[in-house]
Amino acid sequence: MASATFLSTLSLANKNYLLLTPTHAYAKGYTNNFRVSNLPSIVVRKEGSVRSQGFVAMQEKGGSTLSDDSRTKTPHVLTVAGSDSGAGAGIQADLKACAARRVYCSTVITALTAQNTVGVQGVSNVPEDFVAQQLKSVLSDMQVDVVKTGMLPSVGIVKTLCKTLREFPVHALVVDPVMVSTSGDVLAGPSILSTFLEELLPMADIITPNLKEASALLNGMQLETVDDMRSAARLLHNMGPKNVLVKGGDLPDSSDAVDILYNGHNFYELHSPRIRTRNSHGTGCSLASSIAAEVAKGYPMLSAVKVAKRFVETALDYSKEIDIGNGPQGPFDHLLRLKSHSQACHRQQPFDPSDLFLYAVTDSRMNKRWGRSIIDAVKAAIDGGATIIQLREKDAETKDFMESAKACLRICHLHGVPLLINDRVDVAIACDADGVHVGQSDMPARVARTLLGPEKIIGVSCKTPEQAEQAWVDGADYIGCGGVYPTNTKENNITVGLNGLKTVCMASKLPVVAIGGIGVSNARAVMEICASNLKGVAVVSALFDRECVQTETRKLHEVLLGSNIGST
Numbered sequence: 001m002a003s004a005t006f007l008s009t010l011s012l013a014n015k016n017y018l019l020l021t022p023t024h025a026y027a028k029g030y031t032n033n034f035r036v037s038n039l040p041s042i043v044v045r046k047e048g049s050v051r052s053q054g055f056v057a058m059q060e061k062g063g064s065t066l067s068d069d070s071r072t073k074t075p076h077v078l079t080v081a082g083s084d085s086g087a088g089a090g091i092q093a094d095l096k097a098c099a100a101r102r103v104y105c106s107t108v109i110t111a112l113t114a115q116n117t118v119g120v121q122g123v124s125n126v127p128e129d130f131v132a133q134q135l136k137s138v139l140s141d142m143q144v145d146v147v148k149t150g151m152l153p154s155v156g157i158v159k160t161l162c163k164t165l166r167e168f169p170v171h172a173l174v175v176d177p178v179m180v181s182t183s184g185d186v187l188a189g190p191s192i193l194s195t196f197l198e199e200l201l202p203m204a205d206i207i208t209p210n211l212k213e214a215s216a217l218l219n220g221m222q223l224e225t226v227d228d229m230r231s232a233a234r235l236l237h238n239m240g241p242k243n244v245l246v247k248g249g250d251l252p253d254s255s256d257a258v259d260i261l262y263n264g265h266n267f268y269e270l271h272s273p274r275i276r277t278r279n280s281h282g283t284g285c286s287l288a289s290s291i292a293a294e295v296a297k298g299y300p301m302l303s304a305v306k307v308a309k310r311f312v313e314t315a316l317d318y319s320k321e322i323d324i325g326n327g328p329q330g331p332f333d334h335l336l337r338l339k340s341h342s343q344a345c346h347r348q349q350p351f352d353p354s355d356l357f358l359y360a361v362t363d364s365r366m367n368k369r370w371g372r373s374i375i376d377a378v379k380a381a382i383d384g385g386a387t388i389i390q391l392r393e394k395d396a397e398t399k400d401f402m403e404s405a406k407a408c409l410r411i412c413h414l415h416g417v418p419l420l421i422n423d424r425v426d427v428a429i430a431c432d433a434d435g436v437h438v439g440q441s442d443m444p445a446r447v448a449r450t451l452l453g454p455e456k457i458i459g460v461s462c463k464t465p466e467q468a469e470q471a472w473v474d475g476a477d478y479i480g481c482g483g484v485y486p487t488n489t490k491e492n493n494i495t496v497g498l499n500g501l502k503t504v505c506m507a508s509k510l511p512v513v514a515i516g517g518i519g520v521s522n523a524r525a526v527m528e529i530c531a532s533n534l535k536g537v538a539v540v541s542a543l544f545d546r547e548c549v550q551t552e553t554r555k556l557h558e559v560l561l562g563s564n565i566g567s568t
């Protein structure tokens with residue numbers, strides 16, 4: 001038994017339970033910090049009934065031992081479903097949902113469908129023995145936590161699946177009883193119904209029928225009200241699954257979407273705003289996969305369903321305007337990434353080090369002193385010849401900062417000038433800025449890179465060769481080196497001088513921009529250190545603590561043009 005403080009045992013109904021925090025409690029025996037050595041003997045079952053103070057009970061059946069082990073287990077869902085060539089539903093939706101929910105997803109393909117936003121034009125079932133072969137390949141090698149099923153187009157395939165699951169038990173089985181596609185095309189005929197009901201449903205931890213599917217499973221029962229859905233959930237539960245989620249998205253006359261979750265003890269009525277969108281193809285597959293993903297992470301069923309619903313709703317809402325295909329039902333964007341790229345008029349340009357030539361860094365205090373908005377300051381700097389802008393708004397309220405950043409972004413993009421945000425990676429993400437500049441005590445560049453993605457620009461302040469090397473290792477695009485000269489703009493900032501700048505430039509594998517006390521009088525001296533990777537100067541007060549930003553920027557631009565910056 002593990003010795004960690006968050007683990008303890010509890011005797012309940014003469015059975016031993018392990019008490020783990022939800023994040024540590026791990027389906028089928030793995031936790032972030034612990035690995036259960038006797039895997040098949042651990043089953044999460046009683047979480048609903050014996051939860052106490054945020055702990056989840058895991059029933060221990062056969063004297064398993066937990067051993068402290070630094071291995072971490074990657075949550076893993078295996079989807080057994082059909083391929084959708086249009087990639088809105090089926091295997092493709094499952095993969096995207098699991099990726100979005102940060103869970104590994106392997107795939108067993110049961111059928112190929114020729115499908116698009118208009119409908120299903122063709123279906124070709126995969127031979128049963130090849131479905132069996134795929135199942136065995138995955139389950140005999142990989143530690144699958146949850147199997148999620150979608151299109152199971154033949155009795156043979158359902159039987160094969162059930163047989164394989166008995167041979168290779170997994171922690172949980174999520175069954176999405178796909179029978180008819182959203183376009184109305186039949187994906188699994190009535191012939192499979194009895195095998196489905198007799199063999200698969202009793203093995204399921206949850207089934208997720210919509211109204212039509214619930215009706216089909218219940219011999220054509222009419223489902224028109226929330227009470228009907230409750231009755232259906234109870235009847236379906238009697239067929240063996242541990243939980244039933246009847247989805248009421250198609251229920252008429254309701255402004256909310258209502259789903260009923262029933263676990264044999266309690267009914268949960270889950271309300272959410274109805275999202276009116278054409279782009280809902282694959283919603284059912286995605287919801288079931290997301291539930292599977294949360295269960296694979298170790299969450300109890302109710303939490304898994306709630307999180308999955310919230311995720312799908314967010315994705316649907318985000319994807320309302322996405323325009324793919326000409327049919328009545330389009331796909332949605334699970335990763336919430338497509339819109340900003342397809343709809344923004346600006347496409348992110350790859351980072352060009354020559355953009356560092358005249359780097360204008362705004363300062364909220366200076367703007368206030370001279371009675372300028374950030375937007376006016378940015379416009380003037382660009383008109384004067386600034387080649388990149390950084391918003392360094394140390395005193396701004398986040399909401400105001402975001403508004404100004406969005407407005408500045410529009411101006412910058414009109415002029416082909418990149419806009420970076422100082423310090424605030426959250427603001428950069430929220431307004432889709434071109435990148436960030438971070439210092440040694442800000443968010444590490446490596447973390448910023450994972451949050452911002454590969455195409456955004458990241459600059460890091462460096463005073464030493466070691467910091468420059470780390471910035472490169474961390475995936476930065478450039479470094480800012482300084483203060484080259486003393487400055488009043490940044491308090492307690494150590495001055496590195498021209499020698500320090502040269503040392504860092506020589507060591508840096510990244511392009512460098514010099515900063516600190518630089519203006520028209522000394523910019524030339526900076527440039528004359530003759531380092532080929534010194535690409536420009538970054539300036540605050542010499543541009544913004546002046547009456548006319550445009551004039552000062554233009555003057556500096558002329559000085560820089562007369563220099564040999566970055567050319568040696």
Ligand SMILES: Cc1ncc(COP(=O)(O)OP(=O)(O)O)c(N)n1
Pocket residue numbers: 359361390392422423437438439440441442459460461479480481490513515538
């Ligand atoms: C281009 C450029 N170089 C250096 C800095 C300084 O960043 P940091 O060290 O994080 O200090 P603050 O600007 O946040 O006070 C910079 N902003 N830009």
Ligand SMILES: Cc1ncsc1CCOP(=O)(O)O
Pocket residue numbers: 482483484486487488489490493515516517518538539540541542
């Ligand atoms: C932000 C920063 N980082 C190093 S020096 C400095 C301030 C630069 O401001 P100025 O150009 O007014 O000296």
Ligand SMILES: [Mg+2]
Pocket residue numbers: 422423437438439442
């Ligand atoms: Mg900073």
